[in-house]
Amino acid sequence: MHPYDLIIIGGGPAGYVGAIRAAQLGKRVALIEKERPGGTCLHWGCIPTKSLLHSAELYSEIQHAETFGIKVGEVEANFARVIQRSRSFSDRLAKGIESLFRKHHIEHLTGNGAITMAGQVSYTPLHGEPRTLAATHILLATGAKPQLLPGLWPDGTRVLTSREAMVLSQLPRSMVIIGGGAIGVEFAYFFRAFGSEVTLVEMLPQILPSEDEEIAVELARQFNRSGIRILTETKLERAEVSEKSVKLHFSGKTTESLDTEKILLAVGVEANLEKVLGPGTELELERGFIKTDARYQTSIPGVFGAGDVIGPPWLAHVASYEAIQAVEGMFTDRIPHKPTIFPSCVYCRPQVASVGLSEKKARELGKNYQVGKFPFFSLGKALIDGDNTGFVKILFGKPEGRILGAHIIGAEAAELISEMNLGMTMNATRDHIMATLHAHPTLSEAIAEAAAASIGEAIHL
Amino acid sequence: MHPYDLIIIGGGPAGYVGAIRAAQLGKRVALIEKERPGGTCLHWGCIPTKSLLHSAELYSEIQHAETFGIKVGEVEANFARVIQRSRSFSDRLAKGIESLFRKHHIEHLTGNGAITMAGQVSYTPLHGEPRTLAATHILLATGAKPQLLPGLWPDGTRVLTSREAMVLSQLPRSMVIIGGGAIGVEFAYFFRAFGSEVTLVEMLPQILPSEDEEIAVELARQFNRSGIRILTETKLERAEVSEKSVKLHFSGKTTESLDTEKILLAVGVEANLEKVLGPGTELELERGFIKTDARYQTSIPGVFGAGDVIGPPWLAHVASYEAIQAVEGMFTDRIPHKPTIFPSCVYCRPQVASVGLSEKKARELGKNYQVGKFPFFSLGKALIDGDNTGFVKILFGKPEGRILGAHIIGAEAAELISEMNLGMTMNATRDHIMATLHAHPTLSEAIAEAAAASIGEAIHL
Numbered sequence: 001m002h003p004y005d006l007i008i009i010g011g012g013p014a015g016y017v018g019a020i021r022a023a024q025l026g027k028r029v030a031l032i033e034k035e036r037p038g039g040t041c042l043h044w045g046c047i048p049t050k051s052l053l054h055s056a057e058l059y060s061e062i063q064h065a066e067t068f069g070i071k072v073g074e075v076e077a078n079f080a081r082v083i084q085r086s087r088s089f090s091d092r093l094a095k096g097i098e099s100l101f102r103k104h105h106i107e108h109l110t111g112n113g114a115i116t117m118a119g120q121v122s123y124t125p126l127h128g129e130p131r132t133l134a135a136t137h138i139l140l141a142t143g144a145k146p147q148l149l150p151g152l153w154p155d156g157t158r159v160l161t162s163r164e165a166m167v168l169s170q171l172p173r174s175m176v177i178i179g180g181g182a183i184g185v186e187f188a189y190f191f192r193a194f195g196s197e198v199t200l201v202e203m204l205p206q207i208l209p210s211e212d213e214e215i216a217v218e219l220a221r222q223f224n225r226s227g228i229r230i231l232t233e234t235k236l237e238r239a240e241v242s243e244k245s246v247k248l249h250f251s252g253k254t255t256e257s258l259d260t261e262k263i264l265l266a267v268g269v270e271a272n273l274e275k276v277l278g279p280g281t282e283l284e285l286e287r288g289f290i291k292t293d294a295r296y297q298t299s300i301p302g303v304f305g306a307g308d309v310i311g312p313p314w315l316a317h318v319a320s321y322e323a324i325q326a327v328e329g330m331f332t333d334r335i336p337h338k339p340t341i342f343p344s345c346v347y348c349r350p351q352v353a354s355v356g357l358s359e360k361k362a363r364e365l366g367k368n369y370q371v372g373k374f375p376f377f378s379l380g381k382a383l384i385d386g387d388n389t390g391f392v393k394i395l396f397g398k399p400e401g402r403i404l405g406a407h408i409i410g411a412e413a414a415e416l417i418s419e420m421n422l423g424m425t426m427n428a429t430r431d432h433i434m435a436t437l438h439a440h441p442t443l444s445e446a447i448a449e450a451a452a453a454s455i456g457e458a459i460h461l
Numbered sequence: 462m463h464p465y466d467l468i469i470i471g472g473g474p475a476g477y478v479g480a481i482r483a484a485q486l487g488k489r490v491a492l493i494e495k496e497r498p499g500g501t502c503l504h505w506g507c508i509p510t511k512s513l514l515h516s517a518e519l520y521s522e523i524q525h526a527e528t529f530g531i532k533v534g535e536v537e538a539n540f541a542r543v544i545q546r547s548r549s550f551s552d553r554l555a556k557g558i559e560s561l562f563r564k565h566h567i568e569h570l571t572g573n574g575a576i577t578m579a580g581q582v583s584y585t586p587l588h589g590e591p592r593t594l595a596a597t598h599i600l601l602a603t604g605a606k607p608q609l610l611p612g613l614w615p616d617g618t619r620v621l622t623s624r625e626a627m628v629l630s631q632l633p634r635s636m637v638i639i640g641g642g643a644i645g646v647e648f649a650y651f652f653r654a655f656g657s658e659v660t661l662v663e664m665l666p667q668i669l670p671s672e673d674e675e676i677a678v679e680l681a682r683q684f685n686r687s688g689i690r691i692l693t694e695t696k697l698e699r700a701e702v703s704e705k706s707v708k709l710h711f712s713g714k715t716t717e718s719l720d721t722e723k724i725l726l727a728v729g730v731e732a733n734l735e736k737v738l739g740p741g742t743e744l745e746l747e748r749g750f751i752k753t754d755a756r757y758q759t760s761i762p763g764v765f766g767a768g769d770v771i772g773p774p775w776l777a778h779v780a781s782y783e784a785i786q787a788v789e790g791m792f793t794d795r796i797p798h799k800p801t802i803f804p805s806c807v808y809c810r811p812q813v814a815s816v817g818l819s820e821k822k823a824r825e826l827g828k829n830y831q832v833g834k835f836p837f838f839s840l841g842k843a844l845i846d847g848d849n850t851g852f853v854k855i856l857f858g859k860p861e862g863r864i865l866g867a868h869i870i871g872a873e874a875a876e877l878i879s880e881m882n883l884g885m886t887m888n889a890t891r892d893h894i895m896a897t898l899h900a901h902p903t904l905s906e907a908i909a910e911a912a913a914a915s916i917g918e919a920i921h922l
Binding site: 415 | 503507523545557561845884901918
């Protein structure tokens with residue numbers, strides 16, 4: 001049996017991207033995935049949720065169309081159509097990946113793959129008998145799935161995970177979301193925009209716990225204004241699921257009980273490790289995720305890991321990056337890198353995006369820094385677009401002024417952060433940003449002004 | 462008489478920004494401007510036109526709202542309201558600048574200023590007698606105004622410049638725009654979006670003559686699709702203005718005659734030099750604009766120039782940058798820079814933004830380069846947003862792979878270009894871009910993919 005150069009288990013943003021990269025390097029690649037390629041990101045994550053959020057944003061915008069000189073008749077959300085649109089992209093984008101597989105002669109094996117020993121995978125087709133495949137390299141990229149809470153099984157009616165929440169047939173009257181991270185926050189915005197009563201519950205003192213505190217405070221302010229109720233430092237103790245509602249009991253800062261039509265669990269993710277290991281095979285884990293070395297190799301020689309399954313930050317672009325690095329480490333003399341500078345984006349409105357250290361983290365690390373902040377309120381473009389909430393906040397290390405972290409809350413934050421990503425990757429300083437001409441009128445001017453503000457040189461403050 | 466440290470003539474993006482910067486440096490500053498501060502940009506350029514364009518974009522978007530699951534009744538543009546909204550920002554932003562003037566103790570002198578000799582300005586208040594002011598430094602920042610064509614006086618009814626075009630009381634049935642540069646193109650989009658019959662006439666072989674050819678071709682394709690008629694290599698020979706219409710006669714590729722309700726002249730700009738020089742004072746010019754040296758000094762010692770009045774590229778952000786550089790050169794030991802890397806943005810839909818060399822220019826300069834291109838068509842975020850026209854094109858110099866130029870046509874191009882601005886300012890290479898994690902799903906991923914595409918490593922192609 002002629003072995004493959006690479007067998008990949010899992011067809012998400014790590015797996016399919018790794019497969020394409022290996023094929024570009026002339027390698028013979030098979031990818032085992034039980035569903036269509038694209039993974040959680042494409043079918044149950046980034047892509048469908050961004051479609052939902054885009055519809056929500058448009059819905060809000062249209063309600064203010066008169067301000068912009070556009071008269072509209074009665075505005076009404078067609079919730080089923082909103083959901084249906086979000087589902088249509090899975091199919092279209094999966095087709096795109098499948099055609100890339102054909103172009104690159106990547107074998108897409110539909111079914112399950114399990115590592116039986118170094119260099120060997122047991123492949124079980126969806127319909128058919130298991131067979132053994134050999135490969136010089138194996139990449140595990142099986143991703144992660146929503147974490148559950150003990151005793152609260154997602155029934156799809158009362159108790160939901162993100163997966164069920166994104167395919168509801170009608171808008172819930174009320175929803176309590178447990179977990180104020182990116183997923184919880186995005187769903188809170190989405191359901192509230194269409195009119196649900198939304199309560200967002202977070203155990204820690206701030207929503208978006210990994211974001212800069214000032215950003216979280218501003219988002220909470222905007223959410224409160226839109227009618228989302230936020231309960232921080234509050235823990236779900238017990239849920240009584242009945243036919244018509246769920247009764248929730250909390251501890252912490254909030255002790256009242258709440259009745260809700262639906263509860264959405266957004267408390268985190270855990271590695272997809274089920275069926276990945278054949279009998280007798282063992283993989284070293286770290287906090288429940290596959291442990292990898294600097295070259296992405298697991299504890300089994302020749303078996304590599306990339307993406308959510310090897311641990312945080314559980315971001316699609318990080319997964320793809322890791323897979324490319326891992327594959328280049330296998331087949332080229334490039335030295336693979338582990339991601340250290342990566343953006344995080346939250347696509348509610350206002351959007352949140354960040355890269356690098358939060359101010360709290362910078363303090364904890366004993367960094368000496370200066371902060372520059374600039375509000376979109378003072379920016380022509382934001383005013384024109386009718387959305388001037390939020391600000392840009394950048395941390396510059398002293399004395400060189402290198403960017404330690406950048407935090408944006410406001411329109412197009414996820415696009416704006418890319419300048420900061422490149423900047424941090426290139427070790428940019430405040431001087432570099434200030435020497436860069438930012439087009440007028442754009443939202444990106446806020447970045448230049450924030451840099452200038454850190455030394456008292458902002459023009460429009 | 463105690464002289465000012467700096468007298469600035471002209472209160473646009475060069476003048477007012479220079480005033481604030483000088484005040485930040487502790488200087489005593491007076492600014493002479495006959496209108497409220499903000500200049501053409503704020504009152505008759507960038508700001509009001511972007512409001513018009515934003516309304517146009519929203520109008521188009523709402524017409525497709527059903528696709529996104531939002532039902533709207535009859536959609537109708539209230540043209541007067543669209544115009545009115547665009548005017549409201551002038552007032553609001555001018556107030557902002559005025560309050561910055563107060564904060565920084567900048568004297569705003571309303572009226573005209575003329576240089577009578579080195580260190581001396583004759584100030585004529587709007588109502589009152591001229592008086593002489595002294596200053597150790599003078600900055601000329603009087604900007605530019607629309608160029609006219611011989612024999613075609615803008616009457617505001619049949620013959621317009623951008624100034625009249627942005628305050629029409631009702632939508633014209635038909636409009637011929639002479640000049641396919643940024644201004645012509647933006648108005649073409651605007652009037653067409655609301656339903657006018659639009660013809661865009663350009664003498665050169667492409668619209669947006671200073672942009673990359675492929676970008677111009679793509680924009681022309683999208684414009685044609687929207688019903689805008691484009692006549693390139695066509696020159697206006699003669700116009701017969703009558704009470705009800707204008708009859709236009711062309712030469713070049715198009716020789717037919719056209720009848721139109723209105724004609725808009727967008728053929729370029731010329732320096733505002735009227736009344737700037739007192740009797741007997743002379744300033745060296747270059748192609749009609751004030752000539753300045755590396756420190757922005759004019760031919761009169763102590764008299765400096767910045768912004769549109771010193772010549773191309775006639776961009777607000779360049780004007781502000783020049784003013785800051787000029788002022789820092791006057792009062793600090795920073796060495797002033799002249800802008801070499803600056804973005805250009807056109808806010809029609811699809812947007813166009815670029816920085817650095819076009820491919821044609823790179824060829825002319827004998828550069829050895831590689832091109833990377835990536836279409837938004839292949840990008841999840843563009844698909845979700847319902848706007849996946851256009852592409853990113855980046856030129857990388859060989860062998861180091863430094864960015865020579867970047868060209869973007871598509872949604873949010875003006876924001877996306879900022880990463881490329883910083884990159885070029887920092888001498889970034891393809892490797893830097895490819896090492897940068899671009900958030901998924903964002904439009905900025907197209908930049909990373911274009912970089913990868915230049916060496917055959919794009920994933921989604």
